[in-house]
Amino acid sequence: MAETNNIFTRLSWFRQERVAAAHVMVVGCGALGNEVLKNLALFGVGHIVIVDFDYVEPSNLSRSVLFTREDAAEGRQKAAVAAERIRQMNPDIDVKSIYGDIAYDVGLGLIRQMDVIIGCVDNRWARYCINRLAMRAGKPWVDGGIDRLEGTARVFMPGENCYACNLGPEGLKEMKRRFSCANIIRRDEAAERVPTTPVIASVIGAVEAQEAMKLIHRAEMEEGELTSLCGRMFCYEGQHLTTRIVSFKAYDDDCPLHEQWTPVETAELTVQHSVGETLCLLAEMLHTNEVSFSLTTDCFVDWIVRRDNDQRFNVMQPGRQVARQYESLPTVGFYQHEYREIDKNFPYQELTLAQLGIPDEEVLWVHTGKADRYVQLKIGS
Numbered sequence: 001m002a003e004t005n006n007i008f009t010r011l012s013w014f015r016q017e018r019v020a021a022a023h024v025m026v027v028g029c030g031a032l033g034n035e036v037l038k039n040l041a042l043f044g045v046g047h048i049v050i051v052d053f054d055y056v057e058p059s060n061l062s063r064s065v066l067f068t069r070e071d072a073a074e075g076r077q078k079a080a081v082a083a084e085r086i087r088q089m090n091p092d093i094d095v096k097s098i099y100g101d102i103a104y105d106v107g108l109g110l111i112r113q114m115d116v117i118i119g120c121v122d123n124r125w126a127r128y129c130i131n132r133l134a135m136r137a138g139k140p141w142v143d144g145g146i147d148r149l150e151g152t153a154r155v156f157m158p159g160e161n162c163y164a165c166n167l168g169p170e171g172l173k174e175m176k177r178r179f180s181c182a183n184i185i186r187r188d189e190a191a192e193r194v195p196t197t198p199v200i201a202s203v204i205g206a207v208e209a210q211e212a213m214k215l216i217h218r219a220e221m222e223e224g225e226l227t228s229l230c231g232r233m234f235c236y237e238g239q240h241l242t243t244r245i246v247s248f249k250a251y252d253d254d255c256p257l258h259e260q261w262t263p264v265e266t267a268e269l270t271v272q273h274s275v276g277e278t279l280c281l282l283a284e285m286l287h288t289n290e291v292s293f294s295l296t297t298d299c300f301v302d303w304i305v306r307r308d309n310d311q312r313f314n315v316m317q318p319g320r321q322v323a324r325q326y327e328s329l330p331t332v333g334f335y336q337h338e339y340r341e342i343d344k345n346f347p348y349q350e351l352t353l354a355q356l357g358i359p360d361e362e363v364l365w366v367h368t369g370k371a372d373r374y375v376q377l378k379i380g381s
């Protein structure tokens with residue numbers, strides 16, 4: 001590996017020590033994610049976190065360089081397999097895999113440790129979620145999308161441009177509907193499957209990895225040695241071989257979705273603490289009796305009622321789990337009783353934060369009588 005890296009050091013802008021120290025998160029382990037991870041491993045990016053909620057299937061094998069037939073036969077988790085393979089490619093890398101959904105299962109504290117986040121997802125909802133986390137943490141992110149022989153890559157940087165601002169009013173309305181938690185049963189709609197080829201994944205995955213490398217070399221970008229795709233979109237069309245770069249820089253000052261959460265304080269709390277303990281410790285820490293926090297990624301549902309026959313189910317789960325558990329029922333519609341604000345009147349004070357669906361290292365959005373505070377949890381398990 002050392003020899004390979006010596007070749008890169010002949011690039012005027014390449015800083016080996018910076019790349020080895022870099023933290024990069026890759027969200028999505030499909031065709032694009034495979035390509036991006038392969039490239040990051042070859043470059044020698046030192047710390048990689050892989051997030052994916054899917055399993056390897058035979059249909060993935062035609063465009064996923066990191067997966068084998070055995071992985072598909074065993075139905076292994078994509079994130080874990082990818083982590084194992086890039087560790088084999090480059091044993092110097094520290095790789096962590098998270099089997100989970102970026103929308104709910106990744107704490108903002110982990111995002112805050114990243115230098116860059118790379119989105120390799122296939123739907124707008126996931127992009128919206130990555131954008132929200134990246135903007136809250138003040139981190140740049142790279143987006144890639146592929147469809148048949150076409151693909152695009154974009155870079156979003158806090159203070160410069162924002163995915164949500166670029167969605168337009170209709171797109172945002174759709175996202176807010178999904179995010180409202182009011183339609184749990186329909187919320188986990190599967191992304192539309194689009195036919196792709198390994199070639200388009202290679203092209204766009206390569207551009208994404210390249211842009212991530214530039215973001216790791218911020219100083220060199222400022223000196224003009226490197227030019228970022230930030231504020232622009234790279235479009236590649238393979239059928240007739242055209243490439244374009246178009247402007248893509250909407251940034252609305254009033255957009256609540258690209259607000260950075262700062263400053264962040266750290267508490268001696270983990271997701272294993274109960275709601276009661278958490279409120280108590282926060283009150284003490286913030287010197288107030290009036291303290292509450294918001295569930296920002298998901299609601300907590302205590303019961304649901306079928307609309308057609310009033311049958312009641314006590315579920316006591318985060319909304320996403322309810323959605324999964326009841327997805328097989330006919331779409332009769334449910335009324336759900338949910339909580340988003342947690343304070344001393346929340347009736348289940350003995351539940352742990354993990355039971356409310358809060359991920360490890362999450363940053364809690366805390367409200368006191370006076371101001372909002374951001375409080376980061378420690379690793380709990």
Ligand SMILES: [Zn+2]
Pocket residue numbers: 162163164165251252255256257258
């Ligand atoms: Zn925005």
